[in-house]
Amino acid sequence: MSLSHYLVVSAALFLIGLFGALTRRNTIGILMSIELIFNAANLNLVAFNRYLHFDALHGNVITLFVMGIAAAEAVVGLALLMAIYRNLNTIYAEDFNLLKG
Amino acid sequence: MEQIVFYSLSAVTLIAALGVVTMRNVLHSALMLGVALMGVAGLFAALGADFLFAGQIVIYVTGVAVLVLFVVMLAGRESDLHARQTNEKWPLAVAICAVIFFGFWRCIAPYAGTPTRTQPEPSTRAIGKLLLSDYALPFELISLILIAAMIGAILFSRGGSAAEDAP
Amino acid sequence: MLEHVYWIPLIPLFTSVVILFGGKEGKDSKMPYLGIAAMAWCFLQSSVIFFQTLTGRIPLLEGKEYFLYERIPWLSWGPNLKVHLGVLIDGPAATLLFVVTLVSLLVQIYSLGYMYDDKRKKRYYAFLSFFTAAMLGLVVSSSLLILFAAWELVGVSSYLLIGFWFEKPGPAYAAKKAFITTKLGDCGFYFGLLLLFSYTGTFDLVMLKSHVAQGLLPLEAATAIGIGFLIGAIGKSAQMPLFIWLPDAMEGPTPVSALIHAATMVVAGIYLVARVYFIYTSAPLALGAVAWVGLFTAFLAATMAVTAYDIKKVLAYSTISQLGYMMLGLGVYGYTSALFHLTTHAFFKALLFLGAGSVIHSVHTNDMREMGGLIKRMPATATTMGIATLTIAGMPLLSGWWSKEAVLHAAYSHNWGMWLLGVLTAGLTSFYMCRLFFLTFIGEPRDPHKHQHAHESPATMTGPLWVLAMLSLFAGGLLHYNGLFEHLVHFEVVGHGEHAGGSHAPAFLLPGAAIFVFLLGLGFAYRLYAGSLKTAQGLRDRFEWAADTLERRYYFDDFFLWLVSLSDKLAAACFWIDSRVVDAIFVDGWALVVRAVAAASDFFDDYFVDGAVDGMGTLTQDAGWGLRKLVRGQVQEYLLYVSLAVAVFATFLISR
Numbered sequence: 017m018s019l020s021h022y023l024v025v026s027a028a029l030f031l032i033g034l035f036g037a038l039t040r041r042n043t044i045g046i047l048m049s050i051e052l053i054f055n056a057a058n059l060n061l062v063a064f065n066r067y068l069h070f071d072a073l074h075g076n077v078i079t080l081f082v083m084g085i086a087a088a089e090a091v092v093g094l095a096l097l098m099a100i101y102r103n104l105n106t107i108y109a110e111d112f113n114l115l116k117g
Numbered sequence: 118m119e120q121i122v123f124y125s126l127s128a129v130t131l132i133a134a135l136g137v138v139t140m141r142n143v144l145h146s147a148l149m150l151g152v153a154l155m156g157v158a159g160l161f162a163a164l165g166a167d168f169l170f171a172g173q174i175v176i177y178v179t180g181v182a183v184l185v186l187f188v189v190m191l192a193g194r195e196s197d198l199h200a201r202q203t204n205e206k207w208p209l210a211v212a213i214c215a216v217i218f219f220g221f222w223r224c225i226a227p228y229a230g231t232p233t234r235t236q237p238e239p240s241t242r243a244i245g246k247l248l249l250s251d252y253a254l255p256f257e258l259i260s261l262i263l264i265a266a267m268i269g270a271i272l273f274s275r276g277g278s279a280a281e282d283a284p
Numbered sequence: 285m286l287e288h289v290y291w292i293p294l295i296p297l298f299t300s301v302v303i304l305f306g307g308k309e310g311k312d313s314k315m316p317y318l319g320i321a322a323m324a325w326c327f328l329q330s331s332v333i334f335f336q337t338l339t340g341r342i343p344l345l346e347g348k349e350y351f352l353y354e355r356i357p358w359l360s361w362g363p364n365l366k367v368h369l370g371v372l373i374d375g376p377a378a379t380l381l382f383v384v385t386l387v388s389l390l391v392q393i394y395s396l397g398y399m400y401d402d403k404r405k406k407r408y409y410a411f412l413s414f415f416t417a418a419m420l421g422l423v424v425s426s427s428l429l430i431l432f433a434a435w436e437l438v439g440v441s442s443y444l445l446i447g448f449w450f451e452k453p454g455p456a457y458a459a460k461k462a463f464i465t466t467k468l469g470d471c472g473f474y475f476g477l478l479l480l481f482s483y484t485g486t487f488d489l490v491m492l493k494s495h496v497a498q499g500l501l502p503l504e505a506a507t508a509i510g511i512g513f514l515i516g517a518i519g520k521s522a523q524m525p526l527f528i529w530l531p532d533a534m535e536g537p538t539p540v541s542a543l544i545h546a547a548t549m550v551v552a553g554i555y556l557v558a559r560v561y562f563i564y565t566s567a568p569l570a571l572g573a574v575a576w577v578g579l580f581t582a583f584l585a586a587t588m589a590v591t592a593y594d595i596k597k598v599l600a601y602s603t604i605s606q607l608g609y610m611m612l613g614l615g616v617y618g619y620t621s622a623l624f625h626l627t628t629h630a631f632f633k634a635l636l637f638l639g640a641g642s643v644i645h646s647v648h649t650n651d652m653r654e655m656g657g658l659i660k661r662m663p664a665t666a667t668t669m670g671i672a673t674l675t676i677a678g679m680p681l682l683s684g685w686w687s688k689e690a691v692l693h694a695a696y697s698h699n700w701g702m703w704l705l706g707v708l709t710a711g712l713t714s715f716y717m718c719r720l721f722f723l724t725f726i727g728e729p730r731d732p733h734k735h736q737h738a739h740e741s742p743a744t745m746t747g748p749l750w751v752l753a754m755l756s757l758f759a760g761g762l763l764h765y766n767g768l769f770e771h772l773v774h775f776e777v778v779g780h781g782e783h784a785g786g787s788h789a790p791a792f793l794l795p796g797a798a799i800f801v802f803l804l805g806l807g808f809a810y811r812l813y814a815g816s817l818k819t820a821q822g823l824r825d826r827f828e829w830a831a832d833t834l835e836r837r838y839y840f841d842d843f844f845l846w847l848v849s850l851s852d853k854l855a856a857a858c859f860w861i862d863s864r865v866v867d868a869i870f871v872d873g874w875a876l877v878v879r880a881v882a883a884a885s886d887f888f889d890d891y892f893v894d895g896a897v898d899g900m901g902t903l904t905q906d907a908g909w910g911l912r913k914l915v916r917g918q919v920q921e922y923l924l925y926v927s928l929a930v931a932v933f934a935t936f937l938i939s940r
Contacts, residue, residue, distance in 0.1 A: 017123050017163075019231040025127045025160065027221040029134055029153075031214045036138030038210040038924055039203040044189055046920075048137050048150045051181060055157045058169075066164045067228075070235050073243050076166050077252055080244070083176050084259045088266035090181045094188045095273035101192045109920050110204065116917030206924065213924075213931045220934035 022063035030056035043100075043107045047093050054086040122163055130156030141202050143189050151182040165237020168244050286333055286342055286352050290371055292326050292381060293420035293434075296388075299323075300413035309406045319409040320392045323416065327385040334382035337375065338763075338772050350374035353490055355426055364485050372426030372489055375773035376558050376623050380423045380551075383630045387547040388416040390748035394638050395539045397744035398645055408448060412543065415441035419548045423555065429487040431559070432477060435520070438552060439466050442544050446536040458535040465529040465844075469519015473556075476512025479505060480563075493562050503567060510563050510570025513556060514577065521553025523611060524581040527604045528841050534596040534650075538641030541596060546603055546633035551626050554610045561619060561775055575615020575702065579695075582608030583705055584838060586712035590719070591824070591834045594650045595640050598720050602676065603633055605713060609691050612706065618694025619775040625687035627769075628760045632675040632684060635752035639669040642741040642749065643724060647734045652723040653817075654731040661738040664746045666725045668753040673721045675756040677714040678802040683760025685798070693794055707797050714805025722813040 029052055036049030058079045065075025101107050133156055136149035158173035248256050299322040307315040336342045342351050355370025373381075392412055399405055418437035425431045440463075447459025481487060483505050484495045495501060501509075517523065522530040522545075530550070534541055544550070557564065557574060564571040582605045589601035606629050613622030642665045643658065644650060659666040675684040688710060696703040729735035740746070763769040812820040824831050836842065 017119055018229060020225050020229040021123065021127075022160070022164070023221075023225040023228060025130065027218060027225065028131055029157075031218055031221075032131065032134040032138055034217070034927060035207075035210050035214050038213070038920060038927065039207045040138060041200075041202055041204050042143055042197070044143055044185065044192070045138070045146055045202065048146060048185060051150065051177070052134050052137060052153065055154065055177075058173075059157060059160055062161055062164050062166050062169060066166070066237070067231050067233050070233060073240055073247060076169055076240060076244055077247050079166075079169055080172060080248075081252075081255060081259055083172060084263060087176055087180060088262050090184060091270045092266050092273070094184060095270035097188060098192065099273045107192050110918055112919065113917035115919075116915065204920070206920075209924065210927075213927045216931040216935055217927070220931075220938050223938045 019063060019067040022059065022067075026056045026059040026063065029053075029059065041108050041110065043097055043109050043112075044094075046109060047090065047097070050093075051086065051090065054082060058082055119163075123160075126156055126159040126163060129153075130160065139203075142198055143193060143202070144186070147182065147185045147189050150185060151178055154178050154182060165240075167237075167239055168241045286336070286373065287354075288329070289333065289352060289373055289381075289424055292329055292385070293417050293424060295322050295326055295417075296413045296420065297417035300410045300417060303406060303413060304410040307406060309404065311401055311403055311405060313406040315406045316392070316396060316409045319413045320389070320396075322413065323385065323389045323392055326416075326420070327389045330378075330381040330385040333373070334378050337373075337378045338768055340771075350490075351378065353426060355488065366486075367429055368427055368488055369430060370426035370488070371424045373424065376555065377423050379623065379627055379769075379773060380555060381420065383627055384416065384419050384423065384548050387630055387634045388412070388543060390634065390751060391539045391543045391638070394542075394641070394745050394748045395537075397742045398539050398641055399537065400742075404448075408537070411441055411444045411448070412540075415445060415544065415549070419552065422552055426489055427487045428477060428480070428489065428492070428560075431556070432473065435473070435516075435552060435556075436470065438549050439463060439470070439520075442466075442533070442549055445540045445544060446533045448537055448540065449535075452535075455535040458529075458532040462529040462533045465526055466519040469516050469526055469553075472512045472515025472519070474512075474516075476509045476516065479512065480509050483509075489559060492560075496562050496566055501563070501566065506563050506567035507569045510560075510567045511573060513560055513563070514570060514574055517553030517557050517611075518577060519553070520556070521550050521607045521611070522604050523553070523577050523608065524584060525840055525843075527581065527585065528837065528844060530604055531597050531600040531837070534594070534600050538596065538637060538644055541599075542634045542637030542641065545600065546637050547630035550603060550607055551610075551630070554607065554614065554622065554626055557611070557614050558619065558623060561614070564614070565617075565775075571615055571617075573615075574611055575698070578608045578611025578613070578615055579702055579705055580608070581605070582612060582709045583712075586709045586716065588834050588837055589716040590712065591831050593652050593723075595643065595652050595655075595720060595724065596637075596650055598652075598716060599633070599636050599640055602636075602713065602717065605709065606633065606676070609688065609706070609709075612702065613691040613694055616694045616698035616702065618691055618698075620770050620773050621687065621690030621694050623773045624760075624763065624769050625691050627763070628675075628683040628687040628756070631752055631755040631759055632672045635668060635672040635749060635756055636676065638745070638749055638752065639665050639672060642745050643669075645741055645745070646738045647731075649731075649734065652720065654734055655724045655729075656727045656731075657725070657729040657735060658738055659725040661735065662725075662740045664740060665749065668746075668749040669725065670721060671753045672756055673717045677717045677805065678710055678798055680795070680799055680802075681761060683756050683758070686760035686764045689795065689798060692798065696794060707801055710798060711801030711805045714802045715809050716805075718806050718809035719813050722809055726814050727816075 033049045033052030033056060036052065037046050040046050040049060061075045061079045061082070065073065069075065097107065100112070104111065130153055133149045133153035137146050137153060140146040140149060154173065154177040158170050158178065161173055162170040296319075299319055303315045303319055307313055307318075333342075337351055344351060345353070350372055352371060352373040355368040357366055358369040359367040392409070395408070395412070399408055402408060415438065418434050418441055422431055422434035422438060425434060443459045443463040446462050447455050449455045450459070477487075480492070483501055484492055486492060486495070496506070519526045530545055533545055536544070564574065585601045585604035585608060589598050589605065592598045592601060606625070610622045610625050610629070613619075613625060642662065643655070646662060646665075647655060647658070649655070671682075675682040678685050678688055692703055692706050692710070695706050812823070833839070
């Protein structure tokens with residue numbers, strides 16, 4: 017298998033995530049889509065490390081950090097979501113219009 | 118053999134991902150997310166990143182996905198099952214994705230036919246050494262961020278009563 | 285003593301400040317004693333210096349003509365432009381120190397009696413001390429700049445003292461007149477100073493003298509500077525034609541007249557000429573001007589004194605006349621004689637003024653026609669005044685005779701015509717002084733009421749009179765004895781020996797002529813004024829025009845008033861031109877132009893600048909309202925915009 021195979025899979029995963037983030041009405045869905053985007057990036061990192069810098073492990077380490085960040089992001093995001101849900105009684109993104117001009 | 122593994126894993130991953138963004142029921146979406154993340158974990162394994170494979174399973178599949186499931190069940194409502202789950206701008210989103218994919222394709226094309234040269238070997242020990250030598254500072258920072266996220270999550274999820282209890 | 289000579293001006297200065305700001309004002313203020321004590325100390329120091337220099341106990345500095353010359357730097361504007369503070373004590377300075385402190389001390393003691401019930405006694409004594417300090421500073425300074433400053437301070441204090449009774453219009457007017465008239469002369473002095481500095485770059489007298497001796501001062505410049513200084517001296521020393529302030533200045537308290545207008549301030553001009561005598565000897569034209577100014581002043585003032593009836597006015601004219609003698613002496617190379625006359629004149633003129641003050645204090649009038657026969661009421665005053673009269677009139681062997689003889693001798697050696705006019709003036713002096721004495725003390729009392737109330741003055745007033753009387757009697761002879769004074773005060777004129785070019789007179793001529801005119805004046809005065817005044821009145825009626833001319837002071841006052849009114853008219857014309865022509869064209873016209881420009885500018889500002897500013901504001905506001913519609917607060921829309929942009933740019937970059 018060549019590098020481009022993995023890259024194509026990664027790109028597809030990214031675009032699916034982007035599509036989800038743009039179209040899901042449910043905020044939980046948006047968060048899930050963002051997790052997909054993170055995974056696409058991780059996949060990219062690992063693939064490049066494997067194919068272009070096979071004698072080092074920096075890509076893997078950075079992937080670990082990204083995972084940590086993603087976990088933190090998910091935890092905080094979901095906590096915020098719960099807080100919003102308690103206050104506004106909705107989880108649909110189009111109802112969050114406090115920033116309306 | 119390698120190709121069968123790759124294509125099957127890719128197919129599982131992408132189909133599950135599509136399920137995540139298209140399922141009407143959020144609970145199903147969350148389950149699909151778990152499947153997609155496991156698929157990515159499989160791809161990591163295929164790439165020889167054994168430690169990351171384990172990490173992906175532990176952090177994502179048993180951490181994040183389960184957390185999402187909890188939230189879905191906490192914030193979900195009966196009416197959600199009958200409401201439309203995508204907004205009206207999806208054709209535009211599709212167009213944007215298509216254009217970006219075109220761009221990606223142009224970037225990916227040069228790497229076609231770049232094979233790997235070595236066999237993968239166990240990387241856990243090496244990663245551990247790196248984390249405690251070259252990456253010691255980012256490692257500590259990540260731990261700080263995680264603690265901050267934990268505190269923040271507790272603060273937010275305690276809700277209104279927390280503000281009242283606060284001195 | 286000599287090295288601390290700078291104390292002499294500084295002590296009275298400090299004392300005047302203390303008196304002015306300390307203590308309590310009033311009739312029984314104790315402050316006058318402080319002033320007297322300070323002046324007594326100064327007098328003590330000065331007299332020690334004077335006698336030590338006179339007797340040669342303090343020698344002249346080696347090869348120099350002065351006893352003490354010290355200086356410290358004060359101002360510096362560059363390597364060659366420096367002004368020094370310093371003292372320079374030579375013969376004239378030592379003499380002047382003695383004279384000024386003596387007269388000031390006696391006047392202050394005398395004032396205890398004269399100003400007994402004045403309610404501003406403290407202020408009076410502060411001014412007296414201040415005046416003396418200024419005069420002493422003028423005497424000791426080695427720098428012409430400091431001398432000029434002290435000169436002006438003397439002018440200020442004379443203004444304060446003449447106008448001491450400022451509630452009355454007369455003194456207030458006289459003070460102004462004295463101040464302004466002397467300022468007119470000061471312009472000349474100032475001009476001379478500037479010119480001198482521009483040529484030599486120094487104000488220091490010793491350095492100036494060496495500059496002049498090396499011939500660094502061109503003849504024309506020396507002449508101009510000399511004339512300038514002479515104009516200053518004319519103003520201060522009341523010479524023709526600026527003498528008009530001195531008779532009016534008699535409005536001040538009489539002791540002040542004695543101090544300022546007889547013995548000290550008016551000799552400042554003479555002293556100035558003496559200090560810069562080296563400039564005059566290098567400019568014969570300026571020296572000639574000094575001589576002629578002095579001569580005519582002496583003669584004209586003497587004639588004016590003949591008709592005056594105000595006892596103090598007579599003395600004022602006599603002062604002017606004697607100052608003219610001093611100027612004459614300086615002008616005819618009689619440096620020693622002029623300063624000798626200055627010294628003796630200080631004694632007897634102070635005595636005359638103080639005596640006159642005693643009389644006025646007693647009879648409360650200045651008019652001699654209301655006096656007469658006072659010798660019985662005031663024997664001490666009459667005796668001392670008699671001594672002073674004889675001294676100034678030129679009685680042989682008294683002080684005035686010696687000094688006046690010296691001046692006339694110098695004049696004769698220079699030009700016998702000058703001598704003739706000088707002798708004539710001496711005769712007039714004898715006449716009007718004896719006239720004053722006879723009118724005041726001899727004859728029948730013309731105002732019995734005033735005569736009845738007349739009384740002898742207290743001891744604080746007669747004491748100084750006796751001291752001065754003794755000095756008038758003997759000082760001249762003592763100083764002349766053995767050439768003491770000539771040894772102390774002399775000036776070697778290069779190329780003009782003591783007797784060079786002078787004509788020798790028969791030994792008996794000069795003293796003989798002097799004695800003759802003295803007796804003549806005395807006789808005439810006795811004939812006209814000792815008894816009844818009928819003959820004098822008849823003469824006056826017959827020559828009324830002459831008497832008028834003399835009483836109007838040869839119309840000098842009218843001339844100056846005419847000058848003032850002329851300048852008034854000139855100013856009025858200038859004002860008319862300024863207000864009607866200059867203002868109309870330049871000011872108002874310019875204002876119109878400016879207003880038109882301003883209106884145009886205002887229009888432009890309103891419609892273009894403000895329009896642009898407002899338009900920009902409105903545009904921004906409208907744009908804001910329009911753009912606001914685009915923002916709907918939808919997070920997903922923002923993300924959409926971002927992705928759209930990324931997509932478009934990605935396409936653009938990659939398909940490039």
